[in-house]
Amino acid sequence: xxxxxxxIVKILFAVMxxxxxxxxxxxxxxxxxxxxxxxxxxxxxxxxxxVIGLLVIKIVPKGDNTTLRMRDGFFIVAMAxxxxxxxxxxxxxxxxxxxxxxxxFFETASGFTTTGSTIVxxxxxxxxxxxxxxxFTHWLGGMGVLVLTIALLPMLxxxxxxxxxxxxxxxxxDKISVTVNDSARRLYTIYLxxxxxxxxxxxxxxxxxxxxSTHTFGTVxxxxxxxxxxxxxxFHSVYVEMVITVFMLLAGINFNLYHFVLTGRxxxxxxxxxxxxxxxxxFGSTAFVSVMLLIHNYYDTIGKALRYAVFQVVSIITTTGFxxxxxxxxxxxxxxxxFLLMVIGGCAxxxxxxxxxxxxxxxxxxxxxAADIKLRPNAVKPIKIGGKTIDENTLAAVKSFMILYAxxxxxxxxxxxxxxxxxxxxLGSVIACVSNIGPGFGLVGPSCNFILFSGPIxxxxxxxxxxxxxxxxxxxxxxxxxxxxxxx
Amino acid sequence: MKEKRQKGTLGIKTALLGxxxxxxxxxxxxxAVYLASGTISDPFRALFESVSAFTDTGLSVLAKxxxxxxxxxxxRSFCQWIGGAMLLAFFALIFSGSDILAPSTASFxxxxxxxxxxxxxxxxxxxxxxxxxxxxxxxxxxxAADSLxxxxxxxxxxxxxxxxxxxxxxxxxxxxxxxxxxxxxYPLYYYAVKGRTEKIDKSSELNVFIGIVIASCVIxxxxxxxxxxxxxRHSIEYGCFQTISNxxxxxxAIADISAWPSFAxxxxxxxxxxxxxxxxxxxxxxxxxxxxxxxxxSRSFTVxxxxxxxxxxxxxxxxxPRHLAARMSAYLMTCILFYLIGVFVVSFESPDVxxxxxxxxxxxxSTGPALAGNIVMSDVSAVSLxxxxxxxxxxxxxxxxxxxxxxxx
Numbered sequence: 001x002x003x004x005x006x007x008i009v010k011i012l013f014a015v016m017x018x019x020x021x022x023x024x025x026x027x028x029x030x031x032x033x034x035x036x037x038x039x040x041x042x043x044x045x046x047x048x049x050x051v052i053g054l055l056v057i058k059i060v061p062k063g064d065n066t067t068l069r070m071r072d073g074f075f076i077v078a079m080a081x082x083x084x085x086x087x088x089x090x091x092x093x094x095x096x097x098x099x100x101x102x103x104x105f106f107e108t109a110s111g112f113t114t115t116g117s118t119i120v121x122x123x124x125x126x127x128x129x130x131x132x133x134x135x136f137t138h139w140l141g142g143m144g145v146l147v148l149t150i151a152l153l154p155m156l157x158x159x160x161x162x163x164x165x166x167x168x169x170x171x172x173x174d175k176i177s178v179t180v181n182d183s184a185r186r187l188y189t190i191y192l193x194x195x196x197x198x199x200x201x202x203x204x205x206x207x208x209x210x211x212x213s214t215h216t217f218g219t220v221x222x223x224x225x226x227x228x229x230x231x232x233x234x235f236h237s238v239y240v241e242m243v244i245t246v247f248m249l250l251a252g253i254n255f256n257l258y259h260f261v262l263t264g265r266x267x268x269x270x271x272x273x274x275x276x277x278x279x280x281x282x283f284g285s286t287a288f289v290s291v292m293l294l295i296h297n298y299y300d301t302i303g304k305a306l307r308y309a310v311f312q313v314v315s316i317i318t319t320t321g322f323x324x325x326x327x328x329x330x331x332x333x334x335x336x337x338x339f340l341l342m343v344i345g346g347c348a349x350x351x352x353x354x355x356x357x358x359x360x361x362x363x364x365x366x367x368x369x370a371a372d373i374k375l376r377p378n379a380v381k382p383i384k385i386g387g388k389t390i391d392e393n394t395l396a397a398v399k400s401f402m403i404l405y406a407x408x409x410x411x412x413x414x415x416x417x418x419x420x421x422x423x424x425x426x427l428g429s430v431i432a433c434v435s436n437i438g439p440g441f442g443l444v445g446p447s448c449n450f451i452l453f454s455g456p457i458x459x460x461x462x463x464x465x466x467x468x469x470x471x472x473x474x475x476x477x478x479x480x481x482x483x484x485x486x487x488x
Numbered sequence: 489m490k491e492k493r494q495k496g497t498l499g500i501k502t503a504l505l506g507x508x509x510x511x512x513x514x515x516x517x518x519x520a521v522y523l524a525s526g527t528i529s530d531p532f533r534a535l536f537e538s539v540s541a542f543t544d545t546g547l548s549v550l551a552k553x554x555x556x557x558x559x560x561x562x563x564r565s566f567c568q569w570i571g572g573a574m575l576l577a578f579f580a581l582i583f584s585g586s587d588i589l590a591p592s593t594a595s596f597x598x599x600x601x602x603x604x605x606x607x608x609x610x611x612x613x614x615x616x617x618x619x620x621x622x623x624x625x626x627x628x629x630x631x632a633a634d635s636l637x638x639x640x641x642x643x644x645x646x647x648x649x650x651x652x653x654x655x656x657x658x659x660x661x662x663x664x665x666x667x668x669x670x671x672x673x674y675p676l677y678y679y680a681v682k683g684r685t686e687k688i689d690k691s692s693e694l695n696v697f698i699g700i701v702i703a704s705c706v707i708x709x710x711x712x713x714x715x716x717x718x719x720x721r722h723s724i725e726y727g728c729f730q731t732i733s734n735x736x737x738x739x740x741a742i743a744d745i746s747a748w749p750s751f752a753x754x755x756x757x758x759x760x761x762x763x764x765x766x767x768x769x770x771x772x773x774x775x776x777x778x779x780x781x782x783x784x785x786s787r788s789f790t791v792x793x794x795x796x797x798x799x800x801x802x803x804x805x806x807x808x809p810r811h812l813a814a815r816m817s818a819y820l821m822t823c824i825l826f827y828l829i830g831v832f833v834v835s836f837e838s839p840d841v842x843x844x845x846x847x848x849x850x851x852x853x854s855t856g857p858a859l860a861g862n863i864v865m866s867d868v869s870a871v872s873l874x875x876x877x878x879x880x881x882x883x884x885x886x887x888x889x890x891x892x893x894x895x896x897x
Contacts, residue, residue, distance in 0.1 A: 370818035
């Protein structure tokens, strides 16, 4: 094989050790809540993972060639997410909370990809340690364990430039800094800051530390797994809903923009085209949904309609998937708006999924230009965003991404339909997984779960989550001949 | 005439506005017929019925069980046939990205003297297909009126066969056959007659189309048989009929698809997006564009690994110029956008989520009745019908109509 094996093995085992280390936190939580059996399960899983991981890193020699090529980068990222989802599921299986492999893989992939789809019907009976781990995977996945790994990469003596390319979400215009390690460090400092802030705000509203932290993990990672069957609706508190809404909205913004705010240039953030469009879409959809809810007499007061509409709109566009209300029982136009928001997703370089707002903006400009060119074939029209011309290669990449996305949803629906559930359910489950939302439509709507699918289909949906999280190409490229053929 | 030929863009725009104009005038005339005869009292409904016929969509606001007079059925099918003829004229006038790649490229490409010749060829094929289908249906025992309706409505890919018109498996086979025939590039027939088989051999689009026809029929029929939806004979009969009906975007419905296994439903649904070959009467995205777009997608994978690679796209053994390929992907994106807007527009009248998705496809691909889902046409409000008409026209004119307002010149 032509892949640069030594550094790949090192990185993958580092990821394993990292996942093992992060299990120490839920282990501690289990001990605090007196769940010794669950704590033991975590210990049985995490100790070998840490030990083996560290040993392999030590034993495998550094090798002469430490440069990573594109292929290596793709391979590492794809494998890392699959390995994480398999290993992260072990505590679920051993503790007996989710005994089936496919179910555990689905649940963990859903966590790490910050999707938030679940196969657990009654969440509230699960042990606290397990619930904590479930939410904590969101937090880890949110920023990408790999971004953390990149910060740790210097320890391994390997530069991480190539990995960033596979990992970063969507086309970006601003680079915080030249070196990857610096920007990674900065990004997760911001991430940590936002997390602590939300926990504090939630606790001010009378939420226990456990609930505050689990829901914060779900929010800032735009995951959406809750510790209650009724999701955020279980709190029955407008304050909690508003805090979560604000933080979901923050998590859906390009994290690079926070750098401007922190360095005293908030104007830069407000001028950002993607940010403005994102806010515009949220306002527009909230207004539309609340008006429709009032017209259809779904709610009797403007206050109620607004409260549920804004939470659900923000929850879906940021691809979090928390619920305070079952949007699948709303009037049909509202449901279609929700579907469209699922496709759009958050901003580039946020923790949100979907196709990203920036790609929507670019697509609309591409379509507009195509119409112009049709009528004036010789016109040369560059596409600009915020005054900067976007080069044609980026535009071509956006086009093929959008079409690939549509193809994935369409063909995915056909395959999932093999399970025999109606088309709404099949389509709903695929969009919910590929866009990393969580709840879909029909039998996988907000009040339901994904347990109904067969094992292989659950596996496929979990792979869709990972593919969606890694911008489709990273996973799909593994299945091309070009990738495996040195000569092509 | 010569001056006009030199100003290519002006020609396109004039042709576009002309086609729209003819569409509107004919629709108004046919609308007047419905209103005057008292068949439909609401002008908006009459307009929708007319546009639906001229765009070969085939959706009808008339209640299905209402016993309609024979003249009305023939009139409606005739409108669909005229709609097909208009599309052929439109093809001869304008050549989009897809059509440049058609085997006929060289002779059709420019406006001018060749326009008349090419139009004549297309019309000849169209008329020959219609007449032979009519005669074959007569031979299988259908009445003259029913045969006429079915022939006019099938060859044009309209999609409204009067209830009970088809007499058993043989006449259904005839309909299936002609749905396939009308989805093949019309210029190929001309070449076949002239004996220029090398042109046909070169058409990778035709090969892919035939491949899709066979594969999808096998998949759908097998699904129906394995699931026990029908016995084997009916699985094949209904399976093939509905599959081809959607692929050719005709939209004839002889079985209730909504009761089928969702896998078969989803396959059939996607087929109407694929549509037929370029320069045929079938709507949808068209096979040639799909081929190019799949190549573009596969190229995008290679580019991820080898950022500097230059890979050419070939169709019909000819290289597709870069700018054309780029334009085609932009076209597909326009389709997707337009389709999603359609889903939203339809949602105001739909009883469930999935019907929004199927009905929007029914309108934009001009498939019609087979994809109506759970929407009851006679209950749809007048405002929606008006909006839907716009979607049908744009879909039929390959979204060109969309481009007019965006030009400020």
